[in-house]
Amino acid sequence: MITLYNFGPFQGLADPSPFCLKVDCYMRAAGIEFETKSGANYIGKSPKHKLPYIEDDGEVIGDSNFIIDHCKEKYGDVLDQDLNAEQKAIARAFIKMLDENLYWCIVQSRWIGEGWPTMKEEFFGKLPMPLRMVIPTIAQRGVKKSLHQHGLGRHSEQEILNIGSKDIKALADFLGTKDYFLINKPTTLDICAFAFLAEMIVPEMKCDLNEVAKSFANLVNFVNRMKSQFYSD
Numbered sequence: 226m227i228t229l230y231n232f233g234p235f236q237g238l239a240d241p242s243p244f245c246l247k248v249d250c251y252m253r254a255a256g257i258e259f260e261t262k263s264g265a266n267y268i269g270k271s272p273k274h275k276l277p278y279i280e281d282d283g284e285v286i287g288d289s290n291f292i293i294d295h296c297k298e299k300y301g302d303v304l305d306q307d308l309n310a311e312q313k314a315i316a317r318a319f320i321k322m323l324d325e326n327l328y329w330c331i332v333q334s335r336w337i338g339e340g341w342p343t344m345k346e347e348f349f350g351k352l353p354m355p356l357r358m359v360i361p362t363i364a365q366r367g368v369k370k371s372l373h374q375h376g377l378g379r380h381s382e383q384e385i386l387n388i389g390s391k392d393i394k395a396l397a398d399f400l401g402t403k404d405y406f407l408i409n410k411p412t413t414l415d416i417c418a419f420a421f422l423a424e425m426i427v428p429e430m431k432c433d434l435n436e437v438a439k440s441f442a443n444l445v446n447f448v449n450r451m452k453s454q455f456y457s458d
Contacts, residue, residue, distance in 0.1 A: 226258050228280045230271065233263030235347065236428035239456065243328060244289040245277040247420035251293050253455045254411050255303050293413065304412050312407045316414040322392055323421045329377040330389030331424060334434040336368040338382055343430045390437045396422070397441040404450065411451065419451040
């Protein structure tokens with residue numbers, strides 16, 4: 226059985242990380258049996274020093290996309306086997322947009338912007354004093370540094386919101402009135418889109434970026450549909 230190492234439940238979701246949620250949802254959708262071990266303490270044991278990672282028959286794999294590739298190669302590409310080359314290319318482009326662009330907008334909104342009070346309480350609220358005063362500041366400083374190095378953190382808060390809003394609108398426009406993004410059943414693109422959209426739509430967190438996502442009824446319905454399909458438990 227595969228063991229998935231992640232952060233753990235967060236405000237109605239299986240994980241606060243869209244990358245961890247992506248892997249969790251993919252394995253559910255693909256019918257792959259797995260168990261989870263949760264906690265930030267597993268970061269140090271990860272081959273990439275990030276979560277998620279998995280152990281599968283002694284093989285340790287980090288990075289959500291490498292994990293999904295491994296699952297497809299070992300257990301069969303059950304979600305994307307009906308896609309043509311054009312659809313796979315579209316999926317690739319959208320997934321990269323989510324991973325490399327929208328993700329950092331979500332990070333900024335949570336760890337620097339309006340979502341910070343919620344994240345601070347969720348992640349550090351149970352720490353004993355004085356760690357509860359010190360650790361959040363150190364963590365936020367590290368996030369600011371990462372955002373600046375990436376490049377997104379060099380923009381203003383409004384500019385970052387505009388960037389993220391355009392990504393969200395692109396998803397809404399492409400989904401349109403369809404139930405799923407490419408064909409009449411979930412594919413890897415649907416799993417990835419759900420993982421990112423759910424992080425903005427499901428949690429009770431005051432945040433302008435979340436409000437943008439919630440303003441698109443088709444995206445809200447999509448998240449609710451996927452949640453009901455794969456997380457009825």
